[in-house]
Amino acid sequence: MYMQKKVSHLFGxxxxxxxxxxxxxxxxxxxxxxxxRAMRVYLAHGPSEEFDGFLAQAADIERRGDDLxxxxxxxxxxxxxxxxxxADVLALLEGMDHLVNVYEGDLFRISIQSPDIPEEFHAGFIxxxxxxxxxxxxxxxxxxxxxxxxxxxxxxxxRTIFLETEADKIGTKLQRAIxxxxxxxxxxxxxxxxxxxxxxxxxxxxxxxxxxxIYTIKRRV
Amino acid sequence: xxxxxxxxxxxxxxxxxxxxxxxxANVFGTAVGTRMVRFGTAAVVCSLFVILGxxxxxxxxxxxxxxxxxxxxxxxxxxxxxxxxxxxxxxxxWGLPVSTSQAIVGAIIGWNLFSDSVTDSRTLIKIVATWIxxxxxxxxxxxxxxKLVASGLRAAKLHLLRLDAYTRIALVFAGAFGxxxxxxxxxxxxxxxxxxxxxxxGFTVAGLLTLSSIQQLFLIGAIAIAxxxxxxxxxxMLTVGVGILPMSPVAAWVVVIAxxxxxxxxxxxxxxxxxxxxxxxxxxxxxxxxxxxxxGAVVGLGLMRGGRxxxxxxxxxxxxGWVTTPLISGLVCFISLFFLQNVFNQQxxxxxxxxxxxxxxxxxxxQGRDVSTLQSINGREFRSARAFMRAVGETEYAGTxxxxxxxxxxxxxxxxxxxxxxxxxxxxxxxxGQIAAVEQLVGREFSHRWQLAHALAGASAQWVRRExxxxxxxxxxxxxxxxxxxxxxFGGFPDRR
Numbered sequence: 001m002y003m004q005k006k007v008s009h010l011f012g013x014x015x016x017x018x019x020x021x022x023x024x025x026x027x028x029x030x031x032x033x034x035x036x037r038a039m040r041v042y043l044a045h046g047p048s049e050e051f052d053g054f055l056a057q058a059a060d061i062e063r064r065g066d067d068l069x070x071x072x073x074x075x076x077x078x079x080x081x082x083x084x085x086x087a088d089v090l091a092l093l094e095g096m097d098h099l100v101n102v103y104e105g106d107l108f109r110i111s112i113q114s115p116d117i118p119e120e121f122h123a124g125f126i127x128x129x130x131x132x133x134x135x136x137x138x139x140x141x142x143x144x145x146x147x148x149x150x151x152x153x154x155x156x157x158x159r160t161i162f163l164e165t166e167a168d169k170i171g172t173k174l175q176r177a178i179x180x181x182x183x184x185x186x187x188x189x190x191x192x193x194x195x196x197x198x199x200x201x202x203x204x205x206x207x208x209x210x211x212x213x214i215y216t217i218k219r220r221v
Numbered sequence: 222x223x224x225x226x227x228x229x230x231x232x233x234x235x236x237x238x239x240x241x242x243x244x245x246a247n248v249f250g251t252a253v254g255t256r257m258v259r260f261g262t263a264a265v266v267c268s269l270f271v272i273l274g275x276x277x278x279x280x281x282x283x284x285x286x287x288x289x290x291x292x293x294x295x296x297x298x299x300x301x302x303x304x305x306x307x308x309x310x311x312x313x314x315w316g317l318p319v320s321t322s323q324a325i326v327g328a329i330i331g332w333n334l335f336s337d338s339v340t341d342s343r344t345l346i347k348i349v350a351t352w353i354x355x356x357x358x359x360x361x362x363x364x365x366x367x368k369l370v371a372s373g374l375r376a377a378k379l380h381l382l383r384l385d386a387y388t389r390i391a392l393v394f395a396g397a398f399g400x401x402x403x404x405x406x407x408x409x410x411x412x413x414x415x416x417x418x419x420x421x422x423g424f425t426v427a428g429l430l431t432l433s434s435i436q437q438l439f440l441i442g443a444i445a446i447a448x449x450x451x452x453x454x455x456x457x458m459l460t461v462g463v464g465i466l467p468m469s470p471v472a473a474w475v476v477v478i479a480x481x482x483x484x485x486x487x488x489x490x491x492x493x494x495x496x497x498x499x500x501x502x503x504x505x506x507x508x509x510x511x512x513x514x515x516x517g518a519v520v521g522l523g524l525m526r527g528g529r530x531x532x533x534x535x536x537x538x539x540x541x542g543w544v545t546t547p548l549i550s551g552l553v554c555f556i557s558l559f560f561l562q563n564v565f566n567q568q569x570x571x572x573x574x575x576x577x578x579x580x581x582x583x584x585x586x587x588q589g590r591d592v593s594t595l596q597s598i599n600g601r602e603f604r605s606a607r608a609f610m611r612a613v614g615e616t617e618y619a620g621t622x623x624x625x626x627x628x629x630x631x632x633x634x635x636x637x638x639x640x641x642x643x644x645x646x647x648x649x650x651x652x653x654g655q656i657a658a659v660e661q662l663v664g665r666e667f668s669h670r671w672q673l674a675h676a677l678a679g680a681s682a683q684w685v686r687r688e689x690x691x692x693x694x695x696x697x698x699x700x701x702x703x704x705x706x707x708x709x710x711f712g713g714f715p716d717r718r
Contacts, residue, residue, distance in 0.1 A: 014386045082385045083256040084470060089381070147381045219381070220469070
């Protein structure tokens, strides 16, 4: 009876923690979708109520993500789960949480600073946003694979690294176009700041991918 | 029970304690060291299963130690166990990998030398060969097992946390199996030397469970191991868990399972019986070293990954231990026996006498042996096995009769079946036919054990040995023990009468 109780507690707790990790990774993907939608709305209409709605949504996701991360970390320590990989898993979750923070932070900065983005650069910005959202989505898939199917981690990580390079190329091209334009220098520098902030997401995703490849070697039986 | 008996058993208990403190770490070290299993859980499971293994399956390996040399005085057994325990303790202090099995074998050989007994070279070769086979076999089991488990896990695509939960449960089960095997295989090291001088008599608990004298001895030894687990093994477990090669919990599980299978193979009488029934070659039942089984499995996994991680210095030290441990232990035992006998005035062995007579020669001739060269020592009595074998060697005897057979027939075991002691026979253990056969022999006297065996076999079919093969081994061994019991009851050693 005692053993049965212990075993069911072990598996029950595990299942709930698995769900929490899945939900946390869902939040990272959701952040990307909200970011993509918000930026498209901003480019089309500038500051608007709709944009503010997306910003509020991103803030909610970020809060929920933080709660989940804290709860997962506490649970992993309190129940001394995966002792050999716990530090790696915590670092992975922190890395993923950083991506959510950057998504939300970028939208806040746009909301506060209301940059004026000329239409000629809209296509470049959309291209950059699509690439970094795909890049972050790939690292979410890699992180999921780390928990369930380590053979797939390498594929998703490679895709992340490839998309980061693509984002760099698009970002550089966009910055060249901005500085080649007739805009006053202060506007050029303002726009460059946002290109770099958005590109930062791909760089952070790549850092997580690099670390994940090392964790995966350790996770092999 | 006599208090001196208890005192003499303490050296065995000390050896059991050190086995519990050190070898339990092989079973649960990685699990506890990596915090996959709590120490409390590990200690309870380990103790329980060590006791079960020792009491249920401990006899097999103990018999092989008995065949190497039967330490026939309690003080001698005390010193053999103490010499082994001391050697294990000192070598562990020096940081040398040491095996209790090797220490106790060395101590028995030391006792054999001191008591002028002959060491059965065939048994010794069998034991030494097993020491080498043990780590090799553990490695050979670990490698394919890990590959199998790894591909199974890859296909199952378990969540990391679920895998963690399964691994914890698997580690507890593997630890239970490992502890059972450790108890079954290594109790012989702890209590094996006391088997021939066991002070206990068999009894039945509530008419259900019968505990023989040897099982009671093993139970006490196993409890000593359990005390070792609870009092001292935590530190060792934490060292092993952190100090051993970096391994995933699943690989750690594979190492424990490989170690347990090897220990089980070298201890299981049941398995020996099944193999023999199927006409397959059997595995000798020998106490092996659990530390070396673990190292063998780890080295196997290291080689699988290209061999870069393998600590070859450790491997060399282990190979050196095969020689140094028995040598040191044997020497310590020999010297200590000298002091125990001459300074403390204790009887450390009972002299076993041998005689060549017409009866022995006739019996050997009947077995189809050529005894013509042995006629020159007919009528002589010898004070020890070695003296007897020396005399045999001086004849023109060409070694056509195996040494153990010569010793068996020439050994003197005087017994007189008298009515007074007949009533004290254990009627629960001997069956009615066997008791009746003993009764028929009342008033007769025997000089050799085989004479008593023949007379009993003539009186009842219940005393007839079956054909000598592995399937009948257990039956014949049981019969042998009963014969020894009857002989002890009605006389025993010649110097007693």
